[in-house]
Amino acid sequence: MGGFNNRIGPLNQLFRIDGQVVVITGATGLLGRKHAEVVAAYGGIPVLLDLNQANIDAFASELEEKYNVPATGMVVDITNETSIEENCALLIKKFGAISGLINNAANNPKVEDSDGKNFSRLENFPLDIWNQDIAVGLTGAFLCAKHYGNAIAENPAGGSIINISSDLGLIAPDQRLYMKEGLAADQQAVKPVTYSVVKTALLGLTRYLATYWADKNVRCNALCPGGIENGQDSAFLAELHSRIPMGRMANADEYQGVIIFMLSQASVYLNGAVIPVDGGRTAW
Numbered sequence: 001m002g003g004f005n006n007r008i009g010p011l012n013q014l015f016r017i018d019g020q021v022v023v024i025t026g027a028t029g030l031l032g033r034k035h036a037e038v039v040a041a042y043g044g045i046p047v048l049l050d051l052n053q054a055n056i057d058a059f060a061s062e063l064e065e066k067y068n069v070p071a072t073g074m075v076v077d078i079t080n081e082t083s084i085e086e087n088c089a090l091l092i093k094k095f096g097a098i099s100g101l102i103n104n105a106a107n108n109p110k111v112e113d114s115d116g117k118n119f120s121r122l123e124n125f126p127l128d129i130w131n132q133d134i135a136v137g138l139t140g141a142f143l144c145a146k147h148y149g150n151a152i153a154e155n156p157a158g159g160s161i162i163n164i165s166s167d168l169g170l171i172a173p174d175q176r177l178y179m180k181e182g183l184a185a186d187q188q189a190v191k192p193v194t195y196s197v198v199k200t201a202l203l204g205l206t207r208y209l210a211t212y213w214a215d216k217n218v219r220c221n222a223l224c225p226g227g228i229e230n231g232q233d234s235a236f237l238a239e240l241h242s243r244i245p246m247g248r249m250a251n252a253d254e255y256q257g258v259i260i261f262m263l264s265q266a267s268v269y270l271n272g273a274v275i276p277v278d279g280g281r282t283a284w
């Protein structure tokens with residue numbers, strides 16, 4: 001007859017994150033906006049980091065108006081440690097504590113054809129693009145974990161770090177999907193190597209962080225989204241759909257439930273987990 005365990009508070013409040021400051025990188029991109037919106041909808045204070053102040057300000061006002069939370073945002077290039085450090089100090093001064101970090105920003109590598117070669121191909125892939133992709137997707141996540149993560153560890157209540165990986169952090173890209181008829185082999189575009197490398201490396205960062213501050217109640221988990229339908233051509237879509245048990249790509253808002261789960265008390269014992277949300281693609 002133990003009665004109900006009440007350590008996590010009322011069950012109907014399990015997903016609330018009222019007043020909690022959550023830093024989101026790449027917050028004005030396609031998915032970043034969705035992450036920020038669900039944070040605001042559940043009472044959290046989204047801190048929007050991206051590269052364009054006008055876009056950030058417009059989106060922060062939208063969130064503030066719709067959800068009545070003091071959404072805020074700044075230009076922070078996550079490859080610049082000084083900029084992160086200064087921003088982190090500013091947030092602590094303004095809000096007192098940080099509770100969440102969503103490492104979401106990444107280059108979505110699109111490499112243009114030139115001189116009859118396709119530079120997305122491994123044999124042509126330029127070192128400077130490798131370095132840029134690693135700098136944003138991986139080094140940026142490390143630097144944010146170092147500073148915002150440490151601030152979360154200093155928060156007596158702890159908090160949650162989410163790394164946005166990909167289904168391609170779990171499986172290799174199927175390069176046949178990107179092949180175009182009539183193009184020579186050296187002109188066929190491929191999913192760049194950096195995407196696989198960055199997304200897989202984030203799983204290592206997730207496990208490292210999950211154990212590093214566990215005694216300070218900082219949890220870290222990875223979300224591996226499948227691709228989002230966003231105007232791709234119909235031949236590509238038909239091929240990709242045939243590789244997904246649910247037979248479709250995702251809508252951009254279909255990750256919000258897992259994001260708020262991972263941030264809130266609803267996932268209080270979830271730590272070091274790698275969660276594919278991909279319509280079953282990686283189950284096949």
Ligand SMILES: NC(=O)c1ccc[n+]([C@@H]2O[C@H](COP(=O)([O-])OP(=O)(O)OC[C@H]3O[C@@H](n4cnc5c(N)ncnc54)[C@H](O)[C@@H]3O)[C@@H](O)[C@H]2O)c1
Nearest residue numbers: 026028029030031050077078104105106166225226227228
């Ligand atoms: N869209 C998809 O289908 C999909 C699928 C699986 C995983 N993902 C992952 O989800 C995340 C978000 O993807 P998205 O589709 O929203 O991408 P997006 O390109 O729409 O958004 C990325 C955002 O990051 C910002 N950014 C880039 N470099 C930055 C830097 N140095 N500092 C700060 N911000 C920077 C960009 O300005 C942009 O707003 C990425 O990690 C992506 O790999 C996306």
